Amino acid sequence: MKASRFFIGTLKEAPSDAEIVSHKLMVRAGMIRRVAGGIYNYLPIGLRSIRKVEQIVREEMNRAGAIELLMPAVQPAELWQESGRWEQYGPELLRFKDRKQSDFVMGPTHEEVVTDIARGQIKSYRQLPVNFYQVQTKFRDEIRPRFGVMRGREFIMKDAYSFDKDVEGLKVSYRKMYDAYTRIFTRLGLEFRAVAADNGSIGGSGSHEFHVIAETGEDDIAYCPTSDFAANVEAADALPLIAQRGAPTQALTKTPTPGAAKCEAVAELLGIPLESTIKSIILATDKEGAEPTIWLLMLRGDHDLNEIKVGKLEGLGGFRFATESEIVEWFGTPPGYLGPLNTKKPVKVIADSTVANMSDFVVGSNEVDFHTTGVNWGRDLPEPVVADIRNVKKGDPSPDGKGVIDICRGIEVGHVFQLGTKYSDAMNATFLAENGKPAPMQMGCYGIGITRILGAAIEQNFDEKGIIWPESIAPFQVVVCPMGMDRSELVREHAERVYNELLEAGVDVILDDRGERPGVMFADWELIGVPHRLVIGERGLKDGKIEYQGRRDTEATLLAAEAAAQTVAQKVRAAIAV
Amino acid sequence: MKASRFFIGTLKEAPSDAEIVSHKLMVRAGMIRRVAGGIYNYLPIGLRSIRKVEQIVREEMNRAGAIELLMPAVQPAELWQESGRWEQYGPELLRFKDRKQSDFVMGPTHEEVVTDIARGQIKSYRQLPVNFYQVQTKFRDEIRPRFGVMRGREFIMKDAYSFDKDVEGLKVSYRKMYDAYTRIFTRLGLEFRAVAADNGSIGGSGSHEFHVIAETGEDDIAYCPTSDFAANVEAADALPLIAQRGAPTQALTKTPTPGAAKCEAVAELLGIPLESTIKSIILATDKEGAEPTIWLLMLRGDHDLNEIKVGKLEGLGGFRFATESEIVEWFGTPPGYLGPLNTKKPVKVIADSTVANMSDFVVGSNEVDFHTTGVNWGRDLPEPVVADIRNVKKGDPSPDGKGVIDICRGIEVGHVFQLGTKYSDAMNATFLAENGKPAPMQMGCYGIGITRILGAAIEQNFDEKGIIWPESIAPFQVVVCPMGMDRSELVREHAERVYNELLEAGVDVILDDRGERPGVMFADWELIGVPHRLVIGERGLKDGKIEYQGRRDTEATLLAAEAAAQTVAQKVRAAIAV
Incomplete structure (x- = not known):
């Protein structure tokens, strides 16, 4: 062209x-x-x-x-x-x-x-x-x-x-x-991942999304760099992080934690790891003509609730967060400092699968400015109902057992669905x-x-100058920019020759014969994102050279003028071969 | 495939x-x-x-x-x-x-x-x-x-x-x-014609339609087989068929023509050519607050009015056909036997350009069952206003002077417009x-x-069996029909070989490996209209032959089995080369 x-x-x-x-x-x-x-x-x-x-x-x-x-x-x-x-x-x-x-x-x-x-x-x-x-x-x-x-x-x-x-x-x-x-x-x-919409394995899944990886993506994706596991964070299974529950070593102790309603503050105040604290989340489900059921969901202090997983649990379809007045009625205290011990009215407790294996942990005391430490299942609390109710996190074990989870952002570009x-x-x-x-x-x-x-x-391939197209979908693979084609017969001849040689080699090439100044030409093609550029000028030709620059290259290199087209055609072929 | x-x-x-x-x-x-x-x-x-x-x-x-x-x-x-x-x-x-x-x-x-x-x-x-x-x-x-x-x-x-x-x-x-x-x-x-939307020459025209010629077409096209003139019949110029008006030879005579209201009947009754009779067509144009203007348009007996041309004449934009009561009022007689002589009220006369050069012609006498023969311009009627108001006819001279008009029907498939x-x-x-x-x-x-x-x-290419595709747009160019591919290893081998050779030759070929009976296969591919068919059977192969039939051929021919693919590839290339 x-x-x-x-x-x-x-x-x-x-x-x-x-x-x-x-x-x-x-x-x-x-x-x-x-x-x-x-x-x-x-x-x-x-x-x-x-x-x-x-x-x-x-x-x-x-x-x-x-x-x-x-x-x-x-x-x-x-x-x-x-x-x-x-x-x-x-x-x-x-x-x-x-x-x-x-x-x-x-x-x-x-x-x-x-x-x-x-x-x-x-x-x-x-x-x-x-x-x-x-x-x-x-x-x-x-x-x-x-x-x-x-x-x-x-x-x-x-x-x-x-x-x-x-x-x-x-x-x-x-x-x-x-x-x-x-x-x-x-x-x-494109750098991409196939992301399971449910449990992350192609065999058992009825749906996968294909995401292009990009920082600006709308979706959080959990994946394992050492295996092909990948799932939307919302759908990825979170394994228990503790294989076996340790025996109790501490006594149950009510401890003042003034002003420390959040787990991070409690951990800091008591000088313990965040991983020893428990987050209590209070949900409600409604039944017509009866008072609501109140649920207490227990998550480790550093974990986040996964509402999609919760919504799939028995009895929790259509759940809502409990109101402040419900919390006061059931726990005898406003939100903050809540926990499963000594509730005012009975609540249904669900422990995340990691929490279920914890020992000597810290929960709110259902009293403002107090937490209880040294809490243990069996001894202080009945054995809980256990479920996966959290988002996976970077560093978690991959559900396929083949490595460790990392998190990236993606843009959905494909979807397969049974x-x-x-x-x-x-x-x-x-x-x-x-x-x-x-x-x-x-x-x-x-x-x-x-x-x-x-x-x-x-979104995956750009810089401050413009687009950087992957070879296979660039509008043109190569641009030939002649410097002063209208003034120099030598430049015109070589430009036409290189252009024709590239065409014959099956390369999708454009010859910029608009007669624009070099600055305009270069800016246009960098913006448009053509992967390869050849610049043909009198000075270079006198030394038998043509200047080549790949779109990601920081500097130009000189090619032998006679071989330039073949050299670039080679680069194009190499880049497209997958 | x-x-x-x-x-x-x-x-x-x-x-x-x-x-x-x-x-x-x-x-x-x-x-x-x-x-x-x-x-x-x-x-x-x-x-x-x-x-x-x-x-x-x-x-x-x-x-x-x-x-x-x-x-x-x-x-x-x-x-x-x-x-x-x-x-x-x-x-x-x-x-x-x-x-x-x-x-x-x-x-x-x-x-x-x-x-x-x-x-x-x-x-x-x-x-x-x-x-x-x-x-x-x-x-x-x-x-x-x-x-x-x-x-x-x-x-x-x-x-x-x-x-x-x-x-x-x-x-x-x-x-x-x-x-x-x-x-x-x-x-x-495709057999097609570029048809001028106005005067039929590319230079002067602002619009051309491209028509595929087919008997079932919606449009009548006037064209000249010995030049590239072509125009919609509605738009084609009709030249005067008489170069120069002859001198009067007959006296003006009122002649009884009982029951012969139409030109054909008059000609037969009087034993004269239809080309000596005149058709009078009565139109009206309205002006607010005034009585309508009545027009008498004179066409030769074998010609048809072109309403589009009439509508473009001065004063005739928005014309209508006169009502029966208007005809009685202006001509003193009901429709039939009308003519320009002795009208009851004044009418505007327009003669078609052929009529304007006629002499000794026949018109209605404005009296039931009577025509007037030997009518001549100048002597019996004032010189008329002359215009092209008829459709061209097969046999007319082409407006470009390069031959004679023929008429065909077309389907509009393209349009260029200024x-x-x-x-x-x-x-x-x-x-x-x-x-x-x-x-x-x-x-x-x-x-x-x-x-x-x-x-x-x-519409242009079919027979009782189905479609007959032009080579370039057939869904497949060649079909290979193996007879009993599932029973005969020999047939399978040759079918696959021929199929692969055709693919390699760049032919768009389909191998019918569905295992259908020959009758079903043949009927399907004739209906679908694939231009070339190769039938591979054990009997033929034993003689080293494969059967070939073009979609328009009435009989099959035998090809050497080894050369069959190349022979057919050659036919395909020859048919596509334009």
Whole structure:
């Protein structure tokens, strides 16, 4: 591509509504332009990177045996009424009427449409398994669209839907997609993790998210650097940190702790480790026509409550935090200094699995300015109900037993999910099984946010000059910048030669023949983030040299002018080979 | 591709709502499935052909210097209010509100959005010309969606928009697109014509439609087989068929023509050629507070009125046909037997340019059952106002003087249009011209109906067995049909070998390894319309032969088994080379 025949729309300033770096840089680099909130034009440079992402996604989906089709953006309400989502889905589902006053939606996802295809096309187990995918424009009416392509309203997704005859088949289809996603994000050149939505192991999990690792990510991810364990912090199992409970060594002692309501203050005041203190958290559950049940959850002083885990415990579905007046009624004292000993009315105690193995620990005395030390299970308190109710922490043992947990932040760019028969039951998508009887298809769904990947790649790869694209999705792999091409025949000749040699070598190269000053050229291409730059000037050519600089290099190096194109083509190939 | 890893959804019966052959065959071949009225799923086979059309379109658009971007489907009402189309556009424009009650439309076209891009990005004449295009999903809320992809509501279009600094530039951009379209439809392997929306010559025209020629087409096209003249019949100039008026030879004679109200009957009764008779057509135009003006339009008996041409004549804008009572009032007789002689009240006479050169002709006498023969201009009637008011006819001289007109029917699949400053004026899209002053950009727009092309290609290419795809857009170029692959190792070996050789030769081949009976296989692939078929069976292989049949061939031929793949690859290459 020659820049004079292309459109480069770089900007000096980012728009005022751009809050995050990828949004700012995509606008400044001329990749996107806002049309309305969360709705963008993809300008030529942006579209080039989108197409490269799409291409890699398609290649790996095809390799995994998925079959591409294309479903419509506009979907009739009837299908959504059948699945029940017409009522369940919130206002993110854009609903509208056509000219005949029939109800339609702009598809945010295509489970209904694809299930309708499957029930129409698939009659027999012999036609299964099958996995249909599409690369398609979706709409989700976000209440606060922002962050550019990271949380847009109209966006491009790859969505795939597998159909199997039984659960074992679904697990195979799921695993194929998991592996395909791993190849896709590897080829995209992104640092990523597959994160279990529940217990962190691919075998037992019905859902994984694929996250691009970036400090600016929205999600906290617990992972094990020495194994492939990774899970959302909210979902990661927290193992007991104490293998076996020690015998009591201290007497139960009520101790003044004036002003020290928090564990950190108690530990400091008493000169003991934070790990010896206990945090008491008071929850309530309601039953109609009865007084609420009050729960006391015990966590080690350095641990945080995981409300998602708590909500899954028996009796605690729909829990709430207890009110101050309930605390006074049940504990005889306002919040602060609470504990399981001598409550005023009976409470249900749950100990975190680490707390359950502690001995000689410290709890609040249910009296302002007092704690009780030397508390022990069995002796001072009945054996507790035990559960995992905390967030994992950096340094915890990995649940797979293969190392130690670390925490990072991630941006979700893909999701694989075992749907089971949710949609096939609701929409009566059955097939004739080998036993001659109709059975519902086992479904999985698998999404990749194509446009979101661009934002995530930038959040992971940028510097103060602009974007640093991974090789495989850069809008151009190499830029050739001639210095004074219009004045120097020598420069023009070499620029054209190098450009043509790179083209012939299959490199996606742009020749900047706009006639801009070097400063403008360099700033544009650093902002746009092209991985390799060749600068062709008279002075260098007189020594037989062309200047090369990789986008991450701090300094330029000189290449032999005649071999420059081959040398750079080699670098490109090496960078893309995965 | 192996059929066992692909999805083939052929049907025996077409759906009851399918009226035309392309709709029936696309559903039966498993290319599309209806989701709602005018909204379709593109199943894997259909999508393959769509992608091939898109690819050719992209290659030629890029070659012509157009730059691809992607604009959104959902567009804010503000832009349409700016251009004025928010009010002008009918209910085909789907309007809706988002969750914040802001107005949006589903884009049926993108003039507003692209003009908004241009005014934001283009500041100087130095940035012009530029031509942006996209391949994108559009929505037009047709009142009666039908004919499958031919008149759908959601459909894929390639739309391009050129921006130039002046009218000369616009004409150059327009010509480039005209030429690119010519290459595109040639490469698609379709018989087509570029049809002028006005006078039929590229130089003077502001708009051309590209039509695929098919008997089932909606439009009548006048074209000259010995030149490149082509125009919609409604727009084609009709030349006078008589070069010079002959001198009168007959006396004016009132002749009884009982029961012969129509020209054909008069000619038969009087034993004269139809070409000597005149058809009188009575129109009216209204003026407020005055009685209507009555017009008598004179056409040769074998010619048809062209209402579009009439509507453009001075004084005839908004004309209507005269009522029976008006005819009685102005002519003294009910309709039938009307003519310009002896009207009861004065009428304005317009003669078609052929009629103006006639002599000794026949008109109605304004009296039931009577015509007047031997009528001559100047002698019996004042010299008329002359205009081209008829449709061209097969056999007419071509307006370009290079042959004779023929008529065919066509399906519009592309349109190039010089917009001028319609949108740039309305939306204030200006640039700084070389004189330093702001000037509005000169715009052109250029559309191709990607999905519609599939339907048009089928309307042009089918037989009783199914579709006959042009080579370049067939979902597969070659199908390999093994007979009893599961029983015969020999057949399997050769099938795999031929399949792999074709793949290596770059042929888009499918191996039908589904294990279906030959009859089912053959019927499927003839319905789907794959251009080349190889049948591999034990009997043939024993003689070293593989059976080949082109989709249009009436009989199969035998190829040497070892050379079969190369022979077919050669046929494919020859068919695609344009």
